[in-house]
Amino acid sequence: MRKKGQLSIEFLFIVSFLLALAAVLLNTAETQLKETEALDNAALSKVAADSVANWMNTVYLHGNSSQVRGEFFIPSSSVCFFVNTTDSTNPFLECDPDPTLSGKVVSRRLYTSSITIDSSCPPTVATGGWYRANVKNVRGAVAMNCSRVL
Secondary structure, three states: OHHHHHHHHHHHHHHHHHHHHHHHHHHHHHHHHHHHHHHHHHHHHHHHHHHHHHHHHHHHHHOOOOEEEEEEEEOOOOEEEEEEOOOOOOOEEEEEOOHHHOOOEEEEEOOOOOEEEOOOOOOOOOOOEEEEEEEEEEOOEEEEEEEEOO
16 A cells, blocks of 8 residues: 555656656747747848848949839838938948847948938838838939838
8 A cells, every 4th residue: 555655656756847847848948939039030130121221222323213123021020121320421221120139130331321211111010021112213312112012
């Protein structure tokens, strides 16, 4: 009779240890998933910012009436594009992929600070997804407008 009680207690110890181990592993996996998601959003935002910056530089260098069209992807949590001209000799585009990474995702250097970005590129309440951009040079100033690709 005494051996049955000992087996029950040992079984409970083993099960409780396995449950505690599973809880720790689940918590670690969730933390790593959130960090990976934030890094993925930052990488996608960086690609979008660099692509748009390249289009803007190309249009600026090609001169008046030049135009480039392209598509880019914005993650759902990202808010892009802000033209940062704090240093007028080195303007760049900025994206905020996540509140913890605010101001850390920047594009390549822009050759001009005379840039007009339509409010639809992408809208401030970004739902994420694909956008089609049209970048034009209008008398030396770069103008960009967007439309959502469905």
